[in-house]
Amino acid sequence: MDRIAVFPGSFDPITRGHESIIRRALPLFDKVIVAIGENTEKRSFFTLERRLEWLHQIFGAEPGIFITCYSGLTIDFCRREGARFILRGLRTAADFEFERGIGQMNKLMFPDLETVFLLCVPEYASLSSSIVRDIIRNGGDVRQFVPEGIETGSH
Ligand code: ADP
Numbered sequence: 001m002d003r004i005a006v007f008p009g010s011f012d013p014i015t016r017g018h019e020s021i022i023r024r025a026l027p028l029f030d031k032v033i034v035a036i037g038e039n040t041e042k043r044s045f046f047t048l049e050r051r052l053e054w055l056h057q058i059f060g061a062e063p064g065i066f067i068t069c070y071s072g073l074t075i076d077f078c079r080r081e082g083a084r085f086i087l088r089g090l091r092t093a094a095d096f097e098f099e100r101g102i103g104q105m106n107k108l109m110f111p112d113l114e115t116v117f118l119l120c121v122p123e124y125a126s127l128s129s130s131i132v133r134d135i136i137r138n139g140g141d142v143r144q145f146v147p148e149g150i151e152t153g154s155h
Pocket of ligand 1: 087126
């Protein structure tokens with residue numbers, strides 16, 4: 001059976017932290033599905049189309065990476081895709097506490113699903129999409145924080 005992992009997130013915008021987790025996960029799985037979760041309660045800064053376009057731009061040429069979006073529960077999406085792994089990145093103890101709650105609830109609802117955590121590389125430990133959005137809102141240059149070639153202007 002293929003080892004399929006889903007990396008769910010908002011990617012609003014995608015950062016070098018996300019990119020690093022996805023690339024480092026590649027040797028662990030046969031297929032990594034990078035999936036933008038459409039959250040009806042959270043209004044995104046960048047449109048879904050723009051976020052999908054960036055993911056295609058960055059990972060389109062990678063044979064093991066698939067890009068998509070979904071709404072509803074992540075575990076239902078995993079079931080539909082035949083994925084037995086959810087991939088998440090850990091930066092801080094706060095991330096751990098947050099992820100522990102979600103991961104353990106997911107485990108109760110879908111016992112065959114494993115959440116796999118990769119530790120963030122130290123250089124991206126303070127990097128988050130929300131800080132990147134703040135910098136953009138205030139006219140700063142975010143090129144060093146987002147993947148090579150990503151243009152976040154005029155959102
Ligand atoms: P969510 O809206 O679900 O928090 P994000 O797009 O912010 O989605 O993050 C998706 C995943 O990427 C989460 O597991 C998060 O911990 C991880 N992540 C975010 N920023 C970084 C980073 N700088 N380094 C490593 N992992 C990160």
